[in-house]
Amino acid sequence: MSKLIKCKTCTTEMASSATTCPKCGAKNKQPIYKKWWFYVVIILIIGALAGTTEDTPSSDTTNKPNTENPAITPGNTTATTTPALTPEPEDKNPAIKAGTYKIGTELPAGEYLFIADSMGYMEITSDSTGSFDSIIANDTVASHRYITVKDGEYLKLQGGKTYALADAPSIVPENGLYQDGMYKVGTDIPAGEYKVMLTSSIGYIEVTSGSRGVFDEIVTNDAPTGDTYITVTEGQYLKLQGVEIQK
Incomplete structure (x- = not known):
């Protein structure tokens, strides 16, 4: 049994398969999606779009730089040669090992x-x-x-x-601030009087006549707990620990 529909012109009920309205004679037009040729057109359009997508290069690969082999770039198939390493300069101050x-x-x-x-x-x-x-x-x-x-x-x-x-490399401080270490007076530090500034809770100052490290060489020494002064002469050695001198 055919499904009943209403005429779009006079609203009279009629069979859906009827070509015209039995009352007013208006044509019964079927929706376009129910016509056989509608699906043929859809299939042709889908096929055409698929072909266009395959032929167009992807934007991700177009003009993409070669990162896998940086020595070979587009338009240049010759690999560049890795530059030779520059040898490290020889030590200008050869040291005596431990x-x-x-x-x-x-x-x-x-x-x-x-x-x-x-x-x-x-x-x-x-x-x-x-x-x-x-x-x-x-x-x-x-x-x-x-x-x-x-x-x-x-x-x-x-x-x-x-x-x-x-x-030996120079131990003269570029900023003129003498800190921990032993300095040769007349070579590393000029002779004269200096204010010694404490940098820790207790410091140590030692003036010696030589660098043997023996007791008889000690001219004077002190363990100051505050700022003080020291005078040194040419040829002596000044040892500082926990203190500093600004030239």
């Missing part, structure tokens, strides 16, 4: 500059027995100090680098 050296055999007698890495140790002994009585001088070095050794002695160095004076 160890124990026999003076006169492995190292010449004379004066050296010891620069600690963070905390170093130097020791001068009269022989290689390792006994306490053989120790001539020793010091724990937090910064730098001078060391003078003689033929036949042994020099033990730990935790730093040591230089012959001819090869």
Whole structure:
């Protein structure tokens, strides 16, 4: 049985399959989506769109730089040569490595500059027995100090680098602020009077006549708990710890 519909002109009920209204004679037009040729047109349009999408290059790949091989770029198929590494410059200040050296055999007698890495140790002994009585001088070095050794002695160095004076780097501060370390008066710091400013709860000042590290070389020393003054002369050595001097 055919489904009943209403005429769009006079609203009279009629069969959906009727071509005209039995009352007013108006044509019964079917919706366009119910016509057979409508689906043929849709299929043709979908096929045409699919073909266009496949032929168009993706915007993600068009003119995209070559990141996988940076030596090869579009239009250039020749790979560039990796530049040779520039050799590191040789050390202008050859350092004496840590160890124990026999003076006169492995190292010449004379004066050296010891620069600690963070905390170093130097020791001068009269022989290689390792006994306490053989120790001539020793010091724990937090910064730098001078060391003078003689033929036949042994020099033990730990935790730093040591230089012959001819090869030693300058220890003169560029800003003129002298802090922890040993300085040669007349070479590293001018002779004269200086105000010593405390940088810790207690400091240490020592003036010596040489850099052997022996007791007899001490001209004066002090452990100040506040700012003070010190006068040094040409050829002396000034050792600072926990204090500073502004030139």
